[in-house]
Amino acid sequence: MRIPLLAGLLTAALVAAAPFGVSAQLAADPVKIDLVAVLSGPQATLGQQVRDGFLLGVAARGGKLGGRTVDIAIIDDESKPDVAVNKVRAALGQTPPAFVVGPVFSNILGAIIKPVLESGAVMISPNAGPSTFAGASCAPNFYVTSYQNDQVHAVMGKVATDRGYKRVYLLAPNYQAGKDAMAGFKRFFKGEVVGEVYVPLTQMDFQADLARIAEAKPDAVFAFMPGGLGIALVKQYRQAGLETIPFLSTFTVDESVLPALGDVAVGLNSAANWAPNMDNAANKKFVTDFEAKYGYVPGTYAAQAYDTAALIDAALTATGGSTADPAKLRTALEQAKFQSVRGNFQFGKNHYPVQDFWLTKVVKRPDGKFQTETVQRVFEADTDPYAAACEMH
Amino acid sequence: MTLLVIQALNGVQLGLLLFLIAAGLTLVFGVMDFINLAHGVQYMLGAYLAVAAASVTGSFFLGVILAVLVAGGVGLVLEWAVFRHLYGRDHLDQVLATFGIILFLNEAVRVIWGSAPLQLAMPAVLSGSFPIMPGLHYPIYRVALIVVGLLVAAGLAAVIQGTRTGMRIRAGASNPLMIASLGVDIGRLFRQVFGVGAMLAGFAGALAAPLLSVEPGMGDNLLILAFVVIVIGGIGSIRGAFVAAILVGLVDTLGRGLVTDAAGLLLHGTAAARVGPALASMLIYLVMAAVLAVRPAGLFPAVPA
Structure with a gap:
């Protein structure tokens, strides 16, 4: 943990020196993102939507988020909390990710949230929105881009x-x-x-x-x-x-x-909170691109994951691509402005969206x-x- | 009163579907002393094959016939490639190997057809319905299901009770060593039984497809129910499987309503909402325990205890 922090401080200093855009060093260094979703078993359709939506969101930005290339590891949680926690722990131990995006189901979220947040990563749930982390147990590094269940x-x-x-x-x-x-x-x-x-x-x-x-x-x-x-x-x-x-x-x-x-x-x-017919430019592009690329109609799972990519992009753009300063990154995420497929997007104080239904x-x-x-x-x-x-x- | 009759009808219909699956399972277990956990995925395979065949041929009936034939073929291939090597082994080896087949086939289905659920439309001839009580229609397809289930049961009974092959199957269920030493080609008998079992499972899957969701893993839950049925009925007995399947269907359908109502009368609000469903899902297992307490070998054991 020490070394990445030091490297992070160094890069933050570099960013401060180059306020316009991403420094050459950061641009070459990919942001590590772990994508956790169920990709086997009867629930796999939903995990597939999340994966496809997120990857499309990244592809729509030329494979970069906030100007930085991304290194995405896809983890199949198999819809089993014990399996999910083991796989996520293993992934956290190798190259600690800056962001963990996932999962689809609340029971998996409950299992993996602790190790993820303890690792210092930012966790963004593109679907599961349990009440557990919306109230008194809300966490600074935990965000939900879907809804509270x-x-x-x-x-x-x-x-x-x-x-x-x-x-x-x-x-x-x-x-x-x-x-x-x-x-x-x-x-x-x-x-x-x-x-x-x-x-x-x-x-x-x-x-x-x-x-x-x-x-x-x-x-x-x-x-x-x-x-x-x-x-x-x-x-x-x-x-x-x-x-x-x-x-x-x-x-x-x-x-x-x-x-x-x-x-x-x-x-x-x-x-x-969303439907494919919503009349805004971001959504039209999303639905058209999604169907062209994957051949099926996206659901909320895919739309929210696509928005998650947009959120990370907006936040990293605001920090100049740096994930080194947790406070800055948090402000950037909380105040991120991006074209959501739902029209507007805004976080409430518990990092769950405030939105229309x-x-x-x-x-x-x-x-x-x-x-x-x-x-x-x-x-x-x-x-x-x-x-x-x-x-x- | 009407509701009770309708629920009984629903119970019988569910029971007949269970019977189609349990019949093959009980024969394979009874005659070959072989625990085939892969029976549930063979049911799933039947449903997928029916969807595929119906979309190619454009006909539901042709689709079902093709699905049954291919399901039987797949069963024979599995028998040749995997199962025959396990006949002499103990049950744990069989459970492990056939569990492997479950994982393999569930994944294979996902690779071929994707993980999204599929649908099979009912044939137009059977897609009507008739009013059965105010506000409720009974689909003709379900009536057809009952008729087909009864026909299969009658056919199996005729074969088992009235033909030479049937006699060998019954003999095989009670003493396989003896009939092998009497010169019966036991390998061939096993293949026949296995092929028929796979076809029946596939047939059940194909028939259930228009009512249910066709998706990977759809047979896994049904497998447990099928085991309950054959244990209650007595392993190896077609008659037992039939009676037990109807019993399980009735208990599940009628019992669920009764238990929920009873819980509602005895308890209040949230307690009733908690206890009712929990008890209801235990019901068939309680029946199984009760039957086994009185008749440890099931209702109609193939080998008289």
Whole structure:
């Protein structure tokens, strides 16, 4: 640790001597970034989006961030916390990275955040936004470019209330994120919960649950069913002729599963901080480039990772490419100005974004592919409920 | 009352799907004394092959037929390349080797088809539905699934009870050494059993594809359920697999609702929301424990205890 610090001080001195652009020495020395994402197992689609989005963000800047070349190591966390922590520790021990970008899931984040922050690296989560590090345990070197998990579900609770639904049936997998999702929904839903069902994560057939929903005759259903669970649920919901009951959901019909759902998902609502149709120059370039390069429609996972690359770029540009002074780098990250695919981007005091949230809807595009599109803004410049408890030192 | 009948129907349908998977597993385990953990990935392979074949031929039915044939072929290749070397070995070796096959095939599927889930559209003929209670339709496809499941069960029963090969299979399940010494080509018998088992698993995968998400690892959870079924039913017994599959399907479907309701009556709010799902997912294992306590070899053991 000593030697890089010394080298860092030297380079910082050099930067100070050359305030315009990046010094020749820094330009030749790549910034080390570790990208942690799940790239195997059933969740790999999401990790792939994060990886592709981040790499595209780097490629869009000619392979450089803030004028410096980058050395990106990609680590597959295999969706297993123990594996993730071992691999990340090993990577930290070799060439300590300046930035760790990742992971996709909150449970992995919980496992790796301690060793990463202890190494002195800056950690930026392009997707996982647990409440754990948004409040009293917020950390100066930890940033989230996605959202705080509760916010997305709260959008749907608000929508259900605004639409006047009195009786809503809730459906989620039986694990922590499922329970958090339902709690998030209930914070803004003022009506009655007529059923709250937690199914096993391994469930594949929802037929029994659909019969119970039909029997309960709710005004609407709210579901949080990520991945394959959601595919099975949505298909079977349509097959059971339940369309007359409005289907609200989060992380159930997004770009990661739309190719597998196809027409049955068209018209279904979701909630998000971004959608591919957002009308701004940065987003148009992102979606066009992404589809041209990877051949599939990006989801929020990819968009947030792309923004993460833009964030690092903006911060390094402000520091003249240097990562040596933690205080300067922190200021640069906190105040980074860049063209986000969401329009504007701004951190709150807990380093989670303060942003708009949208009701979205699945549409079939003229080219036959499927994507979500914004319907209406539900929350404007929304700060998560935990931020108030954060006192950043 | 209507709800109960519908849930029973759902339970039977889930049970028949489980039966298709468990039938092959129980034969391979019973006749060959071989623990094949790779049975679940063979189910996954069936689903992927059906998606691929249906998109090439443009027909769901042709797709399923091709998928079943290729799945059987892959099963035979695996038998030739890996499994036959393990027949004499102990169960731990078999578990390790077939677990390796799980990793290999899950990864192979990802390399070939990518990690994003795929879909298989229902055939137009079967994609309708009919009202079964106010607000709920029952898909015709699921009715077809029940019919096909029953036909396969009847066919297997006829083969096992009524043909010479069936007699050998039953004999093999109760005493393989004896039938080998009586001059039956046991290697050939094993290959037949294995091929049929792989085809049944592939068939189940292909049929489930329009209802579920076709993705890498989709067979891993089902494998555990299939083992529960064959243990309850008695290893090596097709009849046992059938009865146990229906039982597990019914217990899972009806029990989940009942347990959640009961938890809601006895406990309040969050406690009920915690206890209900936890108990519900334990239910089939409790049934297994109860059955084994009374009949340690399962309901219909191939080798009378």
